[in-house]
Amino acid sequence: MKTKDFIDFLATGAGPAPAANTSFKLRAALLAGLATSLGIGLVANGTATPAILLASRWYKLLYALSILACGWVMVTQLARPLSRVHRSMWCLVAVVLIMAGFGVWALINAPPDQYAALLLGQSWQVCSLLIMLFSLPGLAALLWALRSLAPTRLRLAGFAAGVFAGSLGALGYSVICLENSFLFVAVWYTLGIGLSGLLGMLLGPKVLNW
Numbered sequence: 001m002k003t004k005d006f007i008d009f010l011a012t013g014a015g016p017a018p019a020a021n022t023s024f025k026l027r028a029a030l031l032a033g034l035a036t037s038l039g040i041g042l043v044a045n046g047t048a049t050p051a052i053l054l055a056s057r058w059y060k061l062l063y064a065l066s067i068l069a070c071g072w073v074m075v076t077q078l079a080r081p082l083s084r085v086h087r088s089m090w091c092l093v094a095v096v097l098i099m100a101g102f103g104v105w106a107l108i109n110a111p112p113d114q115y116a117a118l119l120l121g122q123s124w125q126v127c128s129l130l131i132m133l134f135s136l137p138g139l140a141a142l143l144w145a146l147r148s149l150a151p152t153r154l155r156l157a158g159f160a161a162g163v164f165a166g167s168l169g170a171l172g173y174s175v176i177c178l179e180n181s182f183l184f185v186a187v188w189y190t191l192g193i194g195l196s197g198l199l200g201m202l203l204g205p206k207v208l209n210w
Contacts, residue, residue: 026076029145033138033165037172040134045176057174059102060185064170066095067193071164075142078157079149085156092163096190103186121179124188131192132199135162135169139200143207151208158204159197166196 070092077083110118121127142161151157170189179185 023076025145025148026072026079026142029138029141030072030164030168032141033135033168034171036137037134037168038175039172041172041175057177057180059182060174060177060189061171063095063099063185063189064167064174067092067163067170068167070095071160071167074160075146075157075164078151078153078160079146081150081152083153085160099182099186099190103181103183106182118181118183119187121181121184121188123177123179124184127173127177127179127184127188128192128195131166131169131173131189132195133169134172135165135192135196138165138168139196139203141165143200143203147208154204154208155201156204157208159201161204162197162200163193165200166193169193169196 070088073088074085074092077085077088107115107118139162142165143158146157146161170193173189173192
């Protein structure tokens with residue numbers, strides 16, 4: 001019998017991990033990732049007013065928090081054996097599609113000579129990469145927490161951790177991001193969070209393997 005099959009066999013009768021234990025470890029990872037990401041953003045921002053506090057930028061905060069909520073549900077479910085995450089996955093897809101809809105709406109209502117500015121802004125070259133970099137402390141904390149729990153769907157658990165951490169990275173990056181375009185956020189923020197999710201998916205089977 002292969003190791004994975006043996007683990008699945010054991011997990012079938014194991015039942016869920018203690019909820020309190022799971023919740024404590026994941027909350028600790030959340031706080032560590034959030035504090036680190038926001039701390040990096042504030043240090044990088046210096047004495048300037050954090051861009052996230054500007055009323056015209058709050059949709060970035062709402063987008064990141066919405067993905068954070070979906071990621072939290074996915075991670076807490078996948079921290080236990082044989083969990084199903086169909087609803088939370090569809091919730092995540094819905095959030096991304098809603099932001100994409102706002103981006104398309106902004107594009108339709110803009111003059112053609114503004115299309116490039118709406119899409120690229122001034123920082124498209126670095127936005128996604130910086131979001132992924134901002135997410136790394138949170139991803140490390142989440143994988144550490146998941147490793148001490150009982151995930152059996154390792155690749156999916158890693159992806160969920162990456163998306164969750166990516167939303168933390170987006171929150172931290174939004175402190176210094178001066179872009180003001182729904183389309184920019186729909187493309188480059190989503191790409192950065194997706195890159196974090198991809199990294200988590202690649203690391204999951206290696207880091208979370210029993």
